[in-house]
Amino acid sequence: MSVEGAKIVPSHHLDSLFRADRLPHILCPGCGIGPAMHCFAQAMLDSGIPLERHVCVSGIGCTGRVAGYVNVDSYHTTHGRAIPFALGISVVRPDLKVTVFSGDGDLISIGGNHFIHAARRNINLNVICVNNFNYGMTGGQAGPTTPLGAKAATAPYGNAERPFSLPYLAAAVGATFVARWTALHVRQLKEAMVRAMKKKGFTFIEVLAPCPTGFGRPNNIGDGLEEMERYRSRCVVNHRAALHELDLDLRRIDQPFILGNFVDIDRPHFRPPVIEQGPAAEFGRDDRSADGGGAAMEGAP
Amino acid sequence: MSSGKRVSGGEHFMVGDHACAEGALAAGLEFFAGYPITPSTEITEHLSRRMPELGASFVQMEDELGSLAAVLGASAAGARSMTATSGPGFSLMMENIGLAAMMEIPCVIVDVMRGSPSTGLPTAVGQGDVMQARWGSHGDYSIVAYCPNSAQECFDLMIKAFNTADQYRIPTLVLMDEIIGHMTERVVIPEAVKIAFSGRKRPVRPASEAAFLPFKADGNGVPPMAHAGEGYKVHFTGLTHDEKGYPALNAEAHRILVTRLIDKVRLNAAAIVEYEGLHLDDAEVVVVAYGCTSRSARQAVFTAREKGVRVGLLRPITLWPFPEDKLRRLLRKGEVKRFVVAEINMGQISREVERLTQIPVARVNHPGGAMILPEDILEAALS
Amino acid sequence: MTTRRPVNWTSAKIPQGQVYVLPERCKGCRFCIEFCPKKVLAESGSINAKGYHYPVVAPGKEADCVHCRFCDLVCPEFAIFTEERK
Incomplete structure (x- = not known):
């Protein structure tokens, strides 16, 4: 058998999952959003759910741009409002698999109220949150996940605030599946996404990701590779970790980053109330029993 | 009132807020998301009773930011969708009115005006939101705003509002005021077959055929609308975009898009204006x-x-x-x-x-x- | 005392992979190079149009790829993948 080096080719085997005519994307070298998006595309394939039934909704920010690259029905909405926008789709089309793919600032700061209420309601929605510890798109400002003491464009003397632990928050407000992985743990991340897609209800996956431009540089992390190296050397997988012990501080070398699929429970997901009277069939909605939530569109007046 | 029917035909003695809700149902309302606020609460309460009878989806949201966002999502998935609010909530909806204009997602927003600014006079009349209705979201865009002066018109104009929103793919506002919303009068609701319906322009060719350009307008400046889950793999963004829907962040693309958004109403004004x-x-x-x-x-x-x-x-x-x-x-x-x-x-x-x-x-x-x-x-x- | 061995020790075959690269998509993050478990990849001597050194198979490593697909999944740019050689 002849053995060759790398072959140069014009297209990637996953190109049909992306709007390949828009590649390369706008994200910086060393950014962790690319691997997370890559895992999402692979997870959509592996989920067995036809691509026509996947919908991706995002808000604003670097991660928010993901909706513009994945080749499924995709909505790039207002800052913080991806979850309620996705709620609307999920409620009226319960047959669709709706994923909100956005960043920590978008989902947890400006969109934090929607996040906690969507989880409380247990909306049938998968949320993937790329956490890069800062506002990347606007140039590295501090956000709700910036570690205490870390430097940021709006925290030049070090961040004075304690950050959220996202898995702890998500579990507390009612998410039925809660996981944390990193942009390096691509296999586990992809598998977690597939598991989330196969669940009913509100799921949450945090993806720790390097932002060498916004977060790495002011915090002496060098490039994306160096942050990925920190993930490699310091991450500990513990699916049964106590949720209140999942705090993160990239800068402290004595503290491990705990990863895992921490929560996987079942509870009834949100369905708009229906009462059994009135001529529902008149409007073609007798097929809602398949899932029980929302109105089917066929035969709408 | 709980007829169990979508169109509660007949003569009624009805409060304006309820007439508005009944008009929405008669127009085919399939999704409502809202947050209680005086003096629009009776619309929300009435729909919370009526929509479950009809298999339509009622969701009470955490705030008005989320309410309009959810309405846009549901509408993007093909459902006739609305919300109802008053001044303070209307202010919170401004960002997503801009998004609705930019994404060209039809929706109906009822604003029952009360004394303002700020919390103002929650239970008493005002008409101070009329310029906000026109210009409230940042930038240049067009909306249509109907303004009923009776309970009957609350019913009638909701039907027009849904038809206009769908026809031009724009956010359409119904500017009631506290007096109209809380006034009880005779309302005549026609039979279902007499309710006018004009829906969205839809893609002609199936998703499997050739490339569909989701923001390429034809005729009256309005592009056909593909919904989530139909296989067209559409991309909608609040960024300035081209006919494909892809971000196009330059002055020329912006001029083309914003001009068309304004012209949808400006050039069709003769067909829209009523007095x-x-x-x-x-x-x-x-x-x-x-x-x-x-x-x-x-x-x-x-x-x-x-x-x-x-x-x-x-x-x-x-x-x-x-x-x-x-x-x-x-x-x-x-x-x-x-x-x-x-x-x-x-x-x-x-x-x-x-x-x-x-x-x-x-x-x-x-x-x-x-x-x-x-x-x-x-x-x-x-x- | 017997030595522990996987039950498929004799039947399992380690696959051999072929590396494919799209040089113009690469932004030179080096994730694929650093995290390849078999250290198959290296930086190219030449640069792409944007000035980045894209990955190539390191000299002498042509037969070492086991098609684990890690480079594929971790690549932020969809610029590298592998296929199993038959």
């Missing part, structure tokens, strides 16, 4: 009034006519687009010497009338809390 005229044919003084204030103005016109003074009433039914052509035609006839604009704000539509007519406009204003009395309008018309 009611009373004694306009020979009027020397024209009173412009809308919503509950038009009811006082009507009385003022009758009284003036009894005194032999030629006063008429122009009542915009679409506040936006404003009936500019009608104003200009009145001016061209040369008989109108003066305009009187009566409104429960400190002079919002009066500025519009001044801008359009360039002749003296007498203002009858107060900032909210009570109706303007016919006597006050009469005095302005006669002096």
Whole structure:
């Protein structure tokens, strides 16, 4: 058998999952959003759910741009409002698999109220949150996940605030599946996404990701590779970790980053109330029993 | 009232807020997301009772930011969708009104106006949101705003609002006020078959065939709309975008897009604009009034006519687009010497009338809390 | 005392992979190079149009790829993948 080096080719085997005519994307070298998006595309394939039934909704920010690259029905909405926008789709089309793919600032700061209420309601929605510890798109400002003491464009003397632990928050407000992985743990991340897609209800996956431009540089992390190296050397997988012990501080070398699929429970997901009277069939909605939530569109007046 | 039917045909004695909700149901409302706020709460409460009977989806949201976002998501998935609110909530909806305009997602937003600004007078009337309705979200875009002056019109205009929103793919507003929302009157609801319906322009070719350009307009400037889950793999963004829907962040793409968004309403204004005229044919003084204030103005016109003074009433039914052509035609006839604009704000539509007519406009204003009395309008018309 | 061995020790075959690269998509993050478990990849000597050194198979490593697909999944730019050689 002849053995060759790398072959140069014009297209990637996953190109049909992306709007390949828009590649390369706008994200910086060393950014962790690319691997997370890559895992999402692979997870959509592996989920067995036809691509026509996947919908991706995002808000604003670097991660928010993901909706513009994945080749499924995709909505790039207002800052913080991806979850309620996705709620609307999920409620009226319960047959669709709706994923909100956005960043920590978008989902947890400006969109934090929607996040906690969507989880409380247990909306049938998968949320993937790329956490890069800062506002990347606007140039590295501090956000709700910036570690205490870390430097940021709006925290030049070090961040004075304690950050959220996202898995702890998500579990507390009612998410039925809660996981944390990193942009390096691509296999586990992809598998977690597939598991989330196969669940009913509100799921949450945090993806720790390097932002060498916004977060790495002011915090002496060098490039994306160096942050990925920190993930490699310091991450500990513990699916049964106590949720209140999942705090993160990239800068402290004595503290491990705990990863895992921490929560996987079942509870009834949100369905708009229906009462059994009135001529529902008149409007073609007798097929809602398949899932029980929302109105089917066929035969709408 | 709980008929169990989508169209509650017949004669009713009904509060304006409920008539509005019944109009929405008759129009085919499939998704409502909202947050309780006085004086629109009765719309939300009524729909929470009625929608589950009909298999339509009612969701009470955590705030008005989320309410309109959810409405847009549901509409993007093909459902006729609406929300209802009042001033403070309306302010929170501004960001997603801009998104609806930019993404061209049809939706209906009911704003039952109360005394403002800020928390203002929650339980008392105001008409201070009319300029916000037109210009409230940042940037240039177009909306249509209907302004009912009776419970019957609350019903009728909801049907028009849904049809207009779908036809032009725009956010459509229904600007009620506290008096109209809380006033109980006779409402006649026609049979289901008599409810006018004009839906969205939809892609002609199936998703499997050739590339579909989701933002390529035809005819009247409106692109056909593909919904989530139909296989077209659409991309919608609030960023400036090209016909594919892809971000196109340059001045030329922005000019093309924003111009078309504005022109959808501007160029179709003749088909959209509605107004009611009373004694306009020979009027020397024209009173412009809308919503509950038009009811006082009507009385003022009758009284003036009894005194032999030629006063008429122009009542915009679409506040936006404003009936500019009608104003200009009145001016061209040369008989109108003066305009009187009566409104429960400190002079919002009066500025519009001044801008359009360039002749003296007498203002009858107060900032909210009570109706303007016919006597006050009469005095302005006669002096 | 017997040595522990996987039950498929004799039947399991380690796959051999072929590396494919799209040089113009690469932004030179080096994730694929650093995290390849078999250290198959190296930086190219030449640069792409944007000035980045894209991955190539390191000299002498042509037969070492086991098609684990890690480079594929971790690549932020969809610029590298592998296929199993038959």
